[in-house]
Amino acid sequence: MNKKNLMTLADIAKLANVSTSTASRALRDNPVIKQATRDLVQGIAKEHNFKVNVTASKLRTQKTNTIAVVVMLERKSGQVISDPFLMEILGTIADELTKFGYDMLLTTTKTATHDWYSYYYESKRADGLIIIGQGEHDQRVESLANTKLPFVVWGTEIHENSYTTIGSDNRKGGFLAVQHLIKQGCKRIAFLGDINHNEVEQRWLGYQDALKEADLPIEHGLQIKTDFTSNDGYSKLRDHLLIEDQGIDGIFAVSDAIALGASKYLFEQNIDVPQKIAIIGFDDIAMSEFCSPSLSTIKQNTAAGGRLLVKILLNKINQQPVKSQLLDVEVVQRQSSSR
Amino acid sequence: MNKKNLMTLADIAKLANVSTSTASRALRDNPVIKQATRDLVQGIAKEHNFKVNVTASKLRTQKTNTIAVVVMLERKSGQVISDPFLMEILGTIADELTKFGYDMLLTTTKTATHDWYSYYYESKRADGLIIIGQGEHDQRVESLANTKLPFVVWGTEIHENSYTTIGSDNRKGGFLAVQHLIKQGCKRIAFLGDINHNEVEQRWLGYQDALKEADLPIEHGLQIKTDFTSNDGYSKLRDHLLIEDQGIDGIFAVSDAIALGASKYLFEQNIDVPQKIAIIGFDDIAMSEFCSPSLSTIKQNTAAGGRLLVKILLNKINQQPVKSQLLDVEVVQRQSSSR
DNA sequence: GATATTAATGCAATCGATTGCAAGATATTT
DNA sequence: AAATATCTTGCAATCGATTGCATTAATATC
Numbered sequence: 225m226n227k228k229n230l231m232t233l234a235d236i237a238k239l240a241n242v243s244t245s246t247a248s249r250a251l252r253d254n255p256v257i258k259q260a261t262r263d264l265v266q267g268i269a270k271e272h273n274f275k276v277n278v279t280a281s282k283l284r285t286q287k288t289n290t291i292a293v294v295v296m297l298e299r300k301s302g303q304v305i306s307d308p309f310l311m312e313i314l315g316t317i318a319d320e321l322t323k324f325g326y327d328m329l330l331t332t333t334k335t336a337t338h339d340w341y342s343y344y345y346e347s348k349r350a351d352g353l354i355i356i357g358q359g360e361h362d363q364r365v366e367s368l369a370n371t372k373l374p375f376v377v378w379g380t381e382i383h384e385n386s387y388t389t390i391g392s393d394n395r396k397g398g399f400l401a402v403q404h405l406i407k408q409g410c411k412r413i414a415f416l417g418d419i420n421h422n423e424v425e426q427r428w429l430g431y432q433d434a435l436k437e438a439d440l441p442i443e444h445g446l447q448i449k450t451d452f453t454s455n456d457g458y459s460k461l462r463d464h465l466l467i468e469d470q471g472i473d474g475i476f477a478v479s480d481a482i483a484l485g486a487s488k489y490l491f492e493q494n495i496d497v498p499q500k501i502a503i504i505g506f507d508d509i510a511m512s513e514f515c516s517p518s519l520s521t522i523k524q525n526t527a528a529g530g531r532l533l534v535k536i537l538l539n540k541i542n543q544q545p546v547k548s549q550l551l552d553v554e555v556v557q558r559q560s561s562s563r
Numbered sequence: 564m565n566k567k568n569l570m571t572l573a574d575i576a577k578l579a580n581v582s583t584s585t586a587s588r589a590l591r592d593n594p595v596i597k598q599a600t601r602d603l604v605q606g607i608a609k610e611h612n613f614k615v616n617v618t619a620s621k622l623r624t625q626k627t628n629t630i631a632v633v634v635m636l637e638r639k640s641g642q643v644i645s646d647p648f649l650m651e652i653l654g655t656i657a658d659e660l661t662k663f664g665y666d667m668l669l670t671t672t673k674t675a676t677h678d679w680y681s682y683y684y685e686s687k688r689a690d691g692l693i694i695i696g697q698g699e700h701d702q703r704v705e706s707l708a709n710t711k712l713p714f715v716v717w718g719t720e721i722h723e724n725s726y727t728t729i730g731s732d733n734r735k736g737g738f739l740a741v742q743h744l745i746k747q748g749c750k751r752i753a754f755l756g757d758i759n760h761n762e763v764e765q766r767w768l769g770y771q772d773a774l775k776e777a778d779l780p781i782e783h784g785l786q787i788k789t790d791f792t793s794n795d796g797y798s799k800l801r802d803h804l805l806i807e808d809q810g811i812d813g814i815f816a817v818s819d820a821i822a823l824g825a826s827k828y829l830f831e832q833n834i835d836v837p838q839k840i841a842i843i844g845f846d847d848i849a850m851s852e853f854c855s856p857s858l859s860t861i862k863q864n865t866a867a868g869g870r871l872l873v874k875i876l877l878n879k880i881n882q883q884p885v886k887s888q889l890l891d892v893e894v895v896q897r898q899s900s901s902r
Numbered sequence: 903g904a905t906a907t908t909a910a911t912g913c914a915a916t917c918g919a920t921t922g923c924a925a926g927a928t929a930t931t932t
Numbered sequence: 933a934a935a936t937a938t939c940t941t942g943c944a945a946t947c948g949a950t951t952g953c954a955t956t957a958a959t960a961t962c
Contacts (some may be wrong), residue, residue, distance in 0.1 A: 230685060233919055243942045248920055258940060275685040279621045280918035283947045288618065293669075297654065311650040315636065319674040327688065330632075330669040335658040346569060346614040348948095349666065369768045454853040484853045491855045514793040514823045516830045572949055582912045587950055597910060619948035622917045687918095 231274040239272070240265045251276070251516070265320040282348070291321055292329040292350040292538065294340065296357045309507055309526055310356065316530025317354060324538060326351075338364050341371040352537050354378070374540040376533055378421040381426060381548045388540065390532050393550040394423045397522040398430020400555050401476045401504045402518070408436045408502050408563045410474030414464070416457060416486060417478030424478050427506065446472070450482055457485025465489075473501055474561075480505035480512045480521055487515065487560065502561040517559035525551050570613040578611070579604045583665040590615070620884040621687070630660055630876065631668040631689040633679065648846055648865055649695065652717070655869025656693060663877060665690075677703050684712040691876050693717070694872065713879040715821045715872055719761040720887045725878065729871050733762045736861040737769025738844045739894050743859070745777045747841050749813030749901045753803070755789040755796060755825060756817030763817050770815060785811070789821055796824025804828075812840055813900075819844035819851045819860055825853065826899065840902040856898035864890050 232558055237247035242261065250257045250265035268274075271559060282288050295310065314330070321328045329350055337343045344350040353375035355365060368375055369386045381389040405413050415431050417424040428447065437440050450460045465472065477483035482506030490497050497503055497517055505512060508523035536546045576586035581600065583725045589604035602810045607613075621627050634649065653669070660667045668689055676682045683689040692714035694704060707714055708725045744752050754770050756763040767786065773899040774781050797818060804811065816822035820845030829836050836842055837857055844851060847862035868890055875885045 232917095244919075245921075245943080246941055251918095251940090256940070261940080265708050273681065273685070275681050277622075277918050278686045278688055279618055279627065280947090281920075282618045283616075283622050283918045283949090284918080286947070294656075295657075311653075314650075314653075314669070315634070315671050315673070318634075318669055318671050322670065322674045330653070330657055330667050331661065332654050332657050334654070335661040342612065342614050346612070348616050348618045454849060458853065481849065481853075484850060488853045488855055488857075509850075510820065511823060511848075511854075512795060514797065514820075514827045515850075515854050516827055518827075571947095583949075584913080584951075585911055588911090591950095595910070600910080616948050620950075622919095623948080623950045627916070674909090 230277075231272050233274075233276065236265065236269050236272065236274050239268050240245060246411045249336075250516075266471060286348075288348055288351050289325060290327045290329055290350045290457055291352050291354060291534075292331065292340070292344045293354045293356065294331050294333060294336070296333045296355065296362070309509070309524065312526045313356065313530045313533075316533055317529050320531050320534040324534065326538075340364065341368060341373050345371065345373040349556045352376075352541050354533050354537060374537060376537045376540065378529065378533060380426055382422060388536060388546055389548040390457050390529060390536060392524040392529070392553050393460055394426035395430040395433070396552075397524075397553040398427035398476070398478075399433045400430070400533060400553065401427075401439070401506065401522050402434035402474075404555050404557065405474040405476060405502055405504055405561060406434060406440070408474070408498070410502055411440060412443070412471050413446065413474035413476055414461075414472050415447040415476050415478075416460065416482050417447075418449050418451060419447065426477050427476075450477070452479050452481060453486070454481045454485030457482035457491045459485075461486045461489045475501060477503065477505045480507045480509045480519060483519055483521070483560075484511070484515060487517075487519070489505065498559065498561050498563050502563065504555075508556050512556075513558065520558045520561035521556050523556050524555050570611050572613075572615065575604065575608050575611065575613050578607050598684070605867060607790070616869050625687075627687055627690050628664060629666045629668055629689045630691050630693060630873075631670065632656060632695065633670050633672060633675070633684045635672045635694065635701070648848070648863065651865045652695065652869045652872075655866050656873055659855070659870050659873040663873065665877075673788065679703065680707060680710040680712050684710065691715075691875060691880050693872050713876060715876045715885075717837065717868065718870060719765055721761060721771075727885055728873060728887040729868060729875060730762065730889065731863040731868070731892050734763035734769040735889075736845060736863075736892040737766035737815070737817075738772045739769070739892065740766075740845065740861050741770045741773035742776070742841060743894050743896065744813040744841055744900060745773060745779070747813070747837070747900055749841055750779060750786065751811050752813035752815055753800075753811050754786040754815050754817075755799065755821050756786075757788050757790060760791075766815075766817050781804050781887075789816070791818050791820060793820045793824030796821035797828045798824075801830045801894070802826045814840060814842045816844045818827045818840065819846045819848045819858060822858055822860070822899075823850070823854060826856075826858070835899065837900050841902060843894075843900050847895055851895075852897065859897045859900035860893050860895050863892055 233247055234244050237244045240247060246257060247265050250262040250267060253262060317461045318328050340353060344353055353373055355375060357378060365377060376388045376390060379389055379391050380394060402413055415428060417427065419425045419428045432442050448460050448464050450456045475486055477486055483503055487497060487503060490501060495501055505519050505521040508521045512519040512521050532549060539546050569586040572586055574582050576583045579586060585596060586604050587603040592601060638852060657667050661690055679692060683692055692712055694714060694716045696717060704716060715727045715729060718728055718730050719733060741752055754767060758764045758767045771781050787803050788800050789795045814825055823841055826836060826842060829840060834840055844858050844860040847860045851860050871888060878885050
């Protein structure tokens with residue numbers, strides 16, 4: 225027993241009258257050790273509630289069995305942070321890592337160091353990295369590509385071969401959303417979102433795909449740069465609907481939060497949703513079902529995303545070949561777009 | 564250099580022509596080492612981008628500089644997880660820990676082990692534990708009180724001296740909410756929430772405080788057991804408003820999610836909010852401002868909570884005396900309760 | 903200039919578990 | 933029964949940094 229009263233492997237070995245090597249092997253069920261001995265050692269360990277000191281183990285084995293997850297949210301404070309999708313994907317990742325015997329280290333980019341390679345890998349804090357929300361093009365992520373750090377990114381594939389990305393099929397999502405609005409009879413559909421954001425850019429491409437398919441003109445004036453907040457959804461719609469154009473009959477907002485902000489404005493203006501203007505969002509947050517009118521949206525498969533991120537990363541760590549993947553999305557139709 | 568090409572302290576020492584002990588001390592700016600030597604060693608370290616192997620360091624110093632955060636969310640799947648408050652408090656905790664040089668280990672209770680003392684403390688994974696959302700009385704938390712593991716809990720103080728708790732002043736929150744409704748002229752106020760949940764119980768007490776203060780009768784029939792979901796807010800209101808009573812003129816829902824569900828039902832029934840029934844929620848989630856009518860609520864100071872959790876825990880780890888604390892809350896008045 | 907202080911540095915043990923290799927114990931073969 | 937093959941176990945080195953104590957170098961004191 226050491227100072228702190230915690231059992232050590234040597235204590236267990238002594239109690240079992242074996243060497244520490246035997247004890248170590250016995251505890252991990254190494255078949256080279258006689259079954260009886262294994263039982264004995266394991267029994268004593270359990271009896272004394274012995275737990276291996278993972279720090280010592282990490283040092284010796286040179287594996288941390290830990291994955292760091294970086295959540296990128298330094299953007300104009302408090303926006304992304306309230307995104308319920310984030311919590312859900314984090315939860316899934318945490319559970320999935322646990323399942324594989326890994327611990328999860330969490331950081332946001334707000335205060336943390338920016339040299340992830342040094343901090344996590346060189347310092348031996350983690351075996352790999354998951355980056356959530358690559359947002360706009362980011363130098364820190366780019367530069368990781370040249371290091372030995374195994375990592376995967378949630379987001380959109382940018383440069384073909386530079387790193388591995390897992391994300392929703394945003395282009396298809398945009399396509400489905402707009403196709404749906406068109407089916408409901410919409411002809412002039414506004415796009416609310418900031419296409420500097422990689423994922424939004426894909427949704428914007430999907431928007432165009434759908435218009436083209438329906439032989440509708442693409443008017444760039446209908447693409448309104450909007451932050452990921454209800455607030456901005458509200459005010460951008462106010463400014464643009466009044467000044468530029470009264471002929472809009474549909475809105476595709478790149479997040480439910482934006483859509484709800486927009487809805488509020490329409491409600492205040494007594495503009496009928498969905499009859500005069502139909503709306504569809506993106507994400508399917510919990511609230512969408514419970515506002516009035518309830519909000520149609522594009523649903524991402526967050527749980528599958530979390531699981532895939534972990535799987536791909538662990539494969540990578542084990543030197544197996546991996547490639548970027550897109551997750552399917554689907555339309556959830558509710559009142560806001562049902563004419 | 565070891566196999567993996569990573570510099571080790573010994574390499575740096577050799578390059579600087581000093582012993583590893585001197586190198587070690589020099590790197591940490593130990594004043595016992597001559598300034599010139601310190602500069603030399605630090606320079607060489609920087610030049611070669613050397614990073615101390617934290618695993619080795621942890622083993623030798625017996626400090627992990629890591630805090631584990633357990634998010635309790637095994638409740639009927641997917642409810643608490645979407646609570647935006649969770650993500651916000653996690654973000655704050657992460658940043659705050661970073662600021663103090665600690666890493667943060669995150670787990671949910673879904674798949675993880677339940678013997679936190681063994682897993683985190685005995686195994687030397689973390690120096691302390693933060694538990695978020697104690698929810699209903701929980702045996703796992705109780706039993707930690709008898710261990711040497713330093714920990715703090717976000718929630719409600721239950722047993723005076725058994726462990727340290729940080730949380731919003733839920734009783735005051737309930738009081739303020741109901742007092743506010745009364746000021747708006749409400750006389751029969753329904754309570755939507757499950758008082759088996761510790762924090763909700765406090766809100767329920769606050770509810771009673773306010774009624775008493777106004778000399779209004781406390782009708783236990785108006786306390787409707789409701790889960791933390793919009794869904795349940797919707798259906799419980801439906802079932803109870805119809806069958807039991809038509810005289811309700813106010814609703815205090817213990818979360819905004821519940822309140823939004825309730826609102827939806829009232830909207831569908833063409834019941835005027837706030838004129839016929841005024842509503843107030845709890846949490847101030849982002850959506851509350853953007854539904855129609857916008858939702859009045861009680862706002863928690865999540866950021867302060869996160870900071871306090873970290874501060875108290877670190878104090879505890881450093882053997883300083885600490886005590887449980889309540890955070891102030893405030894009413895945010897919006898349309899749903901403005902007559 | 904010899905001795906007493908003080909400042910800098912290095913030696914070697916230590917943290918606790920893991921593992922290659924050797925040795926001892928047991929079983930099998932001839 | 934001797935020789936060989938097969939099981940089990942233990943020895944001792946190792947992972948990389950930290951630290952108590954001893955030692956050497958530099959400075960001060962008489």
